[in-house]
Amino acid sequence: MLASGLSFVGVTGIVRYLGTDLPAAQSAFVRFAWGALFLAPALIGLLRQGFAGLHLGLHLGRGVVHVAAVICWFYAMARIPVAEVTAIGYLNPVLLTLGTVVFFGERLTLRRVLAIAVALGGALIVLRPGLREVTDGHIAQIGAAVCFAGSYLFAKRLSGVASAGQIVAMLSLIVTLGLAPLAAWVWVPMDLEQLAWLAVVAACATSGHYCMSRAFAAAPIAVSQPVVFLQLIWAALLGWAAFGERVDVFVLIGGAVIVGSVSYITWAEARERRRGPVPEVL
Template identity: 30%
Template structure:
């Protein structure tokens, strides 16, 4: 029994470590994307990111799930999820062109609240009044961060919020996928669908890529795939209530990168709004975990 508890504690610790490293990788992915979108269309960045990442995704799927991970029982579901994923990534990459990295990152954190709202309004799941208050508080945090009506308000501030909505739809749509398919299948087909769908439109915005920039595209593919893989493993090794809040450490990395590279210092309302959004998200995860334990 003692050995079992020690093993479980070790898994949780490793899960927390993987989550932190995975979040750091995705933060590097976002920083590189911001650098690339100053010279390339967000659509081209998205296409090359997925195209270069596809061999990595295939290798990971085969390593973790074997040849069964290559099979899909509902390919149409993956295609639909690919459309949602491309929309979310395109909106976020576009926002990075105009907004400080920390501000865009903070506003995307509203995604868990969208998931709660979609689950209640669309899927007719039971959501208590406390979680609804958390949702309202989170959206109040968004209003504080973007300050509609203020002289400094920009319409592009709504792009990360729209990104969060599409990301929430992506998470909810995972329920459409056949339960026999592993998370590695989902990762593989999401990357493949992203490359395929963005390839349709990328010729209209294509710009030749000099050799000096190829390493940046390789970096965004590597860190993006590594981040998603590590975070996926983190949720498999430790309870969501433990690792999910660690996702918010991305704001620290985004703030640091924005300050060091672009000399961006978000205004105080952005941090205040982010604090409210993060608190609401953590409360939502905790309530979900508590309800699952009761069930």
């Protein structure tokens, strides 16, 4: 999880460095095109097998939601501090919990309600609406969190009918194709340095997801989840050292509140699963 956090901070730092010179859709397309190139062997094998039995509707639904998510994320990352993007992104598992209740009929226990309420309170600490300006970058990152949660809900459904390799390969292919016309619409000339940096973004993202998968295989999520908070510390330090961004104590506190609530509910529900069924209270 430490290596995963560093990889994802590398992603955010590079996109922040590239700034607003490239439109969000174009940056996202080039990043995913590099990812598709890295996954070319798997994609070629998948295409040779054909699409029969692939549950194409689920893959396409996930791809559409994911396209919206990455465009919002690239837009936000170029406009608001690195630490704020990271802190707001911590809402993903909270929104995912709500989604499993709404779409998969999972139980809404009192513990879940309290954890969600605390996490949303942490988001308000980060944003502090009314006390400072909430920009379009903040709104875009909230939209990204919502859309990423939607993408993970599709992934949860697909995990029961498709292999992990198939899910990753199809996501890379569909998102790249979905971003292509949007990128063409806003395309601006780019140089080799920008192209190379976006290749590094794709490599860092791949590394981050790989390390996270290894962490989940090595230890329960309840053990690895608290380490995620260090990503916010590194993001704040990177923003301060590389971009002269002020270290906002409220962002750190709000991020800690969100991660703490997510870590608690993860740990508590893992313990309850070992003991027996959790009673439904709502």
